[in-house]
Amino acid sequence: MVAKKYIFFFVIFFLIYIASSIVACKKDPNPDSHVNGLTYYNLAIPAGLPAMKIPDNNPMSVEGVALGKQLFYDPILSANNTMACASCHIQQYAFVDSARRFSTGIDHIAGTRNAMPLFNLGYQKKFFWDGGAVDLESQVIGPIQNPIEMHEDLGRLIVKLNRHSTYPALFKQVFGGDSITTPMLMKAVAQFERTLLSGNTRYDRYVKGEATLTAQELRGMALFEDGDKGDCTHCHTMGGTFSDFEFRNNGVDSIYTDAGRYRITLLPSDSGKFKTPSLRNIALTAPYMHDGRFNTLQQCLDHYNTGFHHGKNLDPVMTTQKKNRMTAQEMGDIIAFLQTLTDSSLLVNPNFMKP
Amino acid sequence: MRFPLSLFNMAHKKSQLCALSVALIVLLVSSCKKRPDDVVTTPNQSANITLSYVTTVGNEKVEFGKMKYTNSFGNKYNITLMKYYISYFTFIKQDNTEVNLYNHKLINVADSSTCYFTASNIPNGTYKAVRFYLGVDSAHNNSGTQEGELDPSYGMIWSWRTGYIFYKHEGNYLNDTGAELPLSYHYGTSTALAMVELPLSSFTIEGKSKTIEIKLDLNQLYNQNTPINFKTNGVRHSTDFDDQPWLLDMNNNFKRAFSINSIY
Numbered sequence: 001m002v003a004k005k006y007i008f009f010f011v012i013f014f015l016i017y018i019a020s021s022i023v024a025c026k027k028d029p030n031p032d033s034h035v036n037g038l039t040y041y042n043l044a045i046p047a048g049l050p051a052m053k054i055p056d057n058n059p060m061s062v063e064g065v066a067l068g069k070q071l072f073y074d075p076i077l078s079a080n081n082t083m084a085c086a087s088c089h090i091q092q093y094a095f096v097d098s099a100r101r102f103s104t105g106i107d108h109i110a111g112t113r114n115a116m117p118l119f120n121l122g123y124q125k126k127f128f129w130d131g132g133a134v135d136l137e138s139q140v141i142g143p144i145q146n147p148i149e150m151h152e153d154l155g156r157l158i159v160k161l162n163r164h165s166t167y168p169a170l171f172k173q174v175f176g177g178d179s180i181t182t183p184m185l186m187k188a189v190a191q192f193e194r195t196l197l198s199g200n201t202r203y204d205r206y207v208k209g210e211a212t213l214t215a216q217e218l219r220g221m222a223l224f225e226d227g228d229k230g231d232c233t234h235c236h237t238m239g240g241t242f243s244d245f246e247f248r249n250n251g252v253d254s255i256y257t258d259a260g261r262y263r264i265t266l267l268p269s270d271s272g273k274f275k276t277p278s279l280r281n282i283a284l285t286a287p288y289m290h291d292g293r294f295n296t297l298q299q300c301l302d303h304y305n306t307g308f309h310h311g312k313n314l315d316p317v318m319t320t321q322k323k324n325r326m327t328a329q330e331m332g333d334i335i336a337f338l339q340t341l342t343d344s345s346l347l348v349n350p351n352f353m354k355p
Numbered sequence: 356m357r358f359p360l361s362l363f364n365m366a367h368k369k370s371q372l373c374a375l376s377v378a379l380i381v382l383l384v385s386s387c388k389k390r391p392d393d394v395v396t397t398p399n400q401s402a403n404i405t406l407s408y409v410t411t412v413g414n415e416k417v418e419f420g421k422m423k424y425t426n427s428f429g430n431k432y433n434i435t436l437m438k439y440y441i442s443y444f445t446f447i448k449q450d451n452t453e454v455n456l457y458n459h460k461l462i463n464v465a466d467s468s469t470c471y472f473t474a475s476n477i478p479n480g481t482y483k484a485v486r487f488y489l490g491v492d493s494a495h496n497n498s499g500t501q502e503g504e505l506d507p508s509y510g511m512i513w514s515w516r517t518g519y520i521f522y523k524h525e526g527n528y529l530n531d532t533g534a535e536l537p538l539s540y541h542y543g544t545s546t547a548l549a550m551v552e553l554p555l556s557s558f559t560i561e562g563k564s565k566t567i568e569i570k571l572d573l574n575q576l577y578n579q580n581t582p583i584n585f586k587t588n589g590v591r592h593s594t595d596f597d598d599q600p601w602l603l604d605m606n607n608n609f610k611r612a613f614s615i616n617s618i619y
Contacts, residue, residue: 057500132516138499141507145514154508182508183500263594264516266544 038063038174041191046199047208050240052122058137058187060194064174066355068192071185073354076160078106078150085143085189086354088115092347094284095119095196101292105149112258114292117285119198119346120278123241129274129290131247132264136193137186154182161185196352198280203340207239213340220337223330230304230326230334234317235276242279242341248315249273251308252289260290272313281346283339297338301331399562401478406444406485407471407568409616410437410464417464417573422529427578430585432528432538437464438511439522439571440491440504446477447484447552454478459491459504461511471566482558485567489609490521490548513543513592520593521547522609528585539590546602547593549609558618568616575612576605583608 038061045052054060071077072085083106088097095118097103102110113129126132127139143149144157161167161180168180175184205211213221223229225238235250236242247261249272256262261273274290288294294303305326308318326334346352410417412424422433439462446454456474463469490496495505496518511520522542527535553569577583581604591598 128515130516132513133499134497134517135499138517141512142514142516145512147514153510154512155510158508181502182506183502186500186507259596262596266546266594266599 041065041195043195043197046197046204048199048201048204048239049120049197050123052194054122054194055135055137058190060191061174063170064188064191065195066192067170067174068188068190069352070170070355071189072192076164077144077152077157079152079156080106082106083150088143088149089118091349091352094198094281094346096285099286099295101287103149105146106151107148109148111148113290114287116277117281118193119196120241120280121196122194124245124275126245126275130261130264131275136190137183140186140189140193141182158182158185196346198343198346200345201280201341201343203337204343206340214336216333216336217340218337219330220333220335221340223326223334224337228322228325229330231317231321232279232304232334235315236279243276246276247273248276248317249311249313250289250304251311251314251318252291252293252303254309254311256311258291269313272311279338280341281343283342284347297335298331301326301334305331399479401476402560402562403564404446404474404477404560405471405564405566406474407566408441408462408571409470409568410462410571410573412573419465422527422535424573426528426585427582428584428586430528430530432585433526434464434524434573435527436523436525438462438509438520439464439489440511440519442488442491442495443486444472444474445486446474446482447486449481449483459495461504461509463509477560479560479562482555482560484552484554485569485615486550486552488548488550489613490543491519492548493545495519496543496545496548513541513594516594519543521549522605528589530586536585536589538585539592540605541592542602542605544593544602546599547606549606551610551613553613553615555615555618565618567618570614570616571612572614573612575614576608580604580608580611 041060041062041064043052043054043060075081075084075087077084088103089095090098093099097115101114102112103115104110116129121127121136124136126134127136128142133139133142141154144152145154158180161171171177171180171184171188174188177184202211202213206213224232227234235244235246235248237244247270249260253272256272259271261270262268264270282288283297286295286297288297288300294300304318306323308314308323310319417434417437419434422431424433425431440459441462442459444456444458444460448454454474454477458472460472461469491505495501499517501507505519511523512518513520520541520543522540524538524540526538528538530536555567558567583601583604588597588601591601593602
């Protein structure tokens with residue numbers, strides 16, 4: 001009996017111990033991510049796009065998105081306070097740098113790759129043309145530090161932000177903590193960038209049965225998917241994001257001046273590979289390819305029809321593809337279809353504008 | 356889990372479980388205090404061990420700025436900045452069991468307050484070796500938003516990709532004609548992670564704090580094993596086509612460039 005009593009008390013004691021440790025000791029794995037007192041940001045996904053996974057360690061709040069937007073438009077992020085993210089990612093051009101082939105940084109030095117458009121970013125697996133950043137948060141600090149872009153030192157930037165008249169209070173409201181840290185900066189900008197959604201095109205409305213496509217656009221759509229003609233959908237998946245976001249060598253070169261994905265993985269087989277871009281808003285985001293070498297969609301179609309090089313890492317999908325498989329008319333039809341993927345509401349959405 | 360959670364809910368609803376709540380709070384405070392040291396032992400069954408990293412050229416501590424060091428190719432060099440990551444420090448007992456810290460530590464050679472860390476409550480016993488990595492393990496090297504020693508603000512991340520520079524030496528060297536050229540070694544990427552295991556001769560922990568001083572000797576790193584030739588390329592950021600052989604040579608050298616300097 002005595003032993004039983006002890007066991008009973010022990011069990012009770014043990015359960016209380018467990019309960020108390022659950023209540024009190026279960027540390028928030030991300031102390032700066034609690035949404036206490038913040039307004040949940042309801043990300044409205046356009047009909048043409050799939051559901052988006054928001055990372056557990058960076059839940060979106062109205063306040064966090066607003067802070068991210070303010071930072072996105074603030075030149076404080078560059079070393080001499082002259083350039084913001086928005087300097088090269090301009091809303092009226094679908095967040096590319098107008099028609100420039102290469103953007104120039106604060107020291108007036110031009111880069112070597114074409115600025116990528118910013119929309120539907122939450123669907124992408126890796127960032128930059130070569131996938132060097134493993135997530136959207138990490139991407140944020142790339143251009144800030146890049147010597148030919150914003151050329152700022154993160155340590156210095158954090159000091160600037162902490163001395164700013166309004167940022168400390170805004171960051172504290174969103175992330176808590178005593179002072180602004182780099183991870184908070186990364187998270188805030190990423191929260192805003194996830195809101196940049198674009199899925200309201202004539203194609204999307206056609207899919208929903210709310211719009212019609214012309215006969216030429218419909219022919220173009222069929223050719224776009226036809227494996228013996230456009231054969232576009234192997235990489236630019238049909239519908240949704242219009243990209244698989246994989247890294248592929250599309251034969252723009254056979255000798256690589258830019259090693260592309262190799263620079264990240266150091267695998268020789270990744271030489272000359274770049275991320276498949278989305279074809280949404282493609283009519284708005286010229287010039288094309290990682291180095292902006294093509295100014296028109298016609299030049300892109302010509303490349304895939306006749307121009308591509310059989311380099312050693314050419315994507316398997318293209319190695320078996322016949323040259324001259326499309327007529328001028330067929331390429332024109334595909335271009336007509338690509339123009340149905342334009343979402344002009346992205347360019348004027350007030351939620352994305354400078355605060 | 357249902358029972359304890361319901362207990363909690365009842366207490367939370369301010370029901371009559373006063374005594375229980377008091378017990379709960381007492382337990383909660385006491386249990387939280389015990390958390391930091393997962394190895395629960397009384398003080399005299401374990402000890403705090405300080406790991407101190409001293410960076411030298413031969414037997415002398417690194418002096419910044421002075422063009423006073425010479426590599427095995429006869430080129431003088433200096434150091435204006437030197438930082439490196441040490442991670443996953445492990446104590447290996449005589450019976451091969453291990454005490455793992457799973458930590459990361461950024462050593463900034465210019466700032467002595469960053470050159471050591473303390474391993475709390477290492478159990479008493481005889482240890483035959485310590486092991487650590489020069490660099491950051493691949494899981495942490497490939498994930499984005501990180502805090503503490505891995506905070507991106509310390510100037511040890513790449514600007515074009517996610518990941519850490521494991522070892523950074525910036526300075527200058529004199530080429531064969533005496534011209535001063537930049538020396539900028541940013542060593543990293545997954546190939547670069549170097550495991551270092553250092554034997555200890557009868558190191559025992561008997562409830563008293565101790566310090567193990569570990570030396571990184573740049574003569575061992577640059578001049579021994581496969582000597583590193585600054586003249587081949589003094590500016591290396593680990594990801595160019597011709598950086599692989601350099602990465603492998605540095606990696607091999609790192610494994611031998613550390614030694615136990617003293618224990619006290």
